[in-house]
Amino acid sequence: MIPRYSRPEMTAIWEPATKFRIWYEIEAHACDAQADLGVIPKENAEAVWKAKDATFDVARIDEIEAVTKHDVIAFLTHLAEIIGQDEARFVHQGMTSSDVLDTTLNIQLTRAADILLADLDALLAALKRRALEHKDTVRIGRSHGIHAEPVTMGLTFARFYAEMDRNRARLERARWEIATGAISGAVGTFANIDPAVEAHVCEKLGLRPEPISTQVIPRDRHAMFFATLGVIASSIENIATEIRHMQRTEVLEAEEFFSKGQKGSSAMPHKRNPVLSENLTGLARLVRSAVVPALENVALWHERDISHSSVERGIGPDTTITLDFALHRLTGVIDKLVVYPEAMMANLDRFRGLVHSQRVLLALTQKGVSREDAYAMVQRNAMRVWEDGADFKEELLADPDVTAVMSPEEIEDKFDLGYHTKHVDTIFARVFGS
Secondary structure: OOHHHOOHHHHHHOOHHHHHHHHHHHHHHHHHHHHHOOOOOHHHHHHHHHHOOOOOOHHHHHHHHHHHOOHHHHHHHHHHHHHOOOOOOOOOOOOOHHHHHHHHHHHHHHHHHHHHHHHHHHHHHHHHHHHHHOOOOEEEEEEOOEEEEEEEHHHHHHHHHHHHHHHHHHHHHHHHHHOEEOOOOHHHOOOOOOHHHHHHHHHHOOOEEOOOOOOOOOOHHHHHHHHHHHHHHHHHHHHHHHHHHHHOOOOOOEEOOOOOOOOOOOOOOOOOOOHHHHHHHHHHHHHHOOHHHHHHOOOOOOOOOOHHHHHHHHHHHHHHHHHHHHHHHHHHHHHHOEEOHHHHHHHHOOOOOHHHHHHHHHHHHHOOOOHHHHHHHHHHHHHHHHHHOOOHHHHHHOOHHHHOOOOHHHHHHOOOOHHHHOOHHHHHHHHHOO
16 A cells, blocks of 8 residues: 555564564464474574564565565575575475465464554543533534434434444454464465464464364455455545535535645635545545455465465455545544534524424324325425425415414424434433443
């Protein structure tokens, strides 16, 4: 991923130096286990740890790979240069390249998941704070983009909180799913390496042994992991889309913080655009673009092929780096989002009480009017508000069919905003707990 959309902690996970360090630790721990089993001499296993403080020369490994055309062999050759050819002769004993590559990838993904979980925690904290701040800030709810009935801005934030909280649980599960390692040798039979070696390496590196690997770790695990990242990305876009709508000039119920010196347009000095939310929408598309390739990686030939390899070299770093950046950016947007309660109320009142139509409809049915007749009575008055700019309450008070069954005081009662917000505390308790 380009530096513009990268943060250093996540990027570091995918650096070549980090990868080679993990490869080294896998090989060294495997040697320890082999020595404990009496398969290799103890002194050879101990010699491998001479490189524990070494800085692996990425350029040198690349130079060797240019000849060998094999990345793991290139690394092993370089390791032998550091610790000595004789000392290194038992490194990789009974192992195959996938043992190193797959176990490393899963370590990287679990580390990435830990950062993403921390990102989600920060976002959840911001959403909760803003939800509590605006629990009683009334705004119009919309369906199909059209005014529906009153809600509160706090409910909007709470809804996004609940969605992201579900995403956090999904990511916890995805992290657990991906936290397996395999040191099982060619075609996964352990013919040339004892299963105890796998158990030892996994324990040292914080993984669980893969129950059955076919030389590669099954890619349904990775498909589930990247699908989870795709769902999180869609939730980011869901929030970003709401902010973009609220910032539209015709709505302007909230907007992204506009810092001193910021410019909105090279041509129009008046512009204040929702650029961060638009950026988040685009980044969400990038994250989701990894989901289908990850799903297609599940079907590999027989015990293994490497059709998945080139895909994962791209989507592993790109997707986690992008999502990390997007979650961090969204947290900043939520933290600094400027909310305009007065504009929310003005928008709610724009159609002169029309949003209370359902209450009148229900009241008429309670008075004995059939639902069909009640609907027709309310709708004909509502249409005059749409078409002529009339006042809904006044139209109802002037309608003899309505006033024949409802008193002016009963009609007036149906325009109470508090009716729509009476269960906000109940919803908040469900979302945030008591």
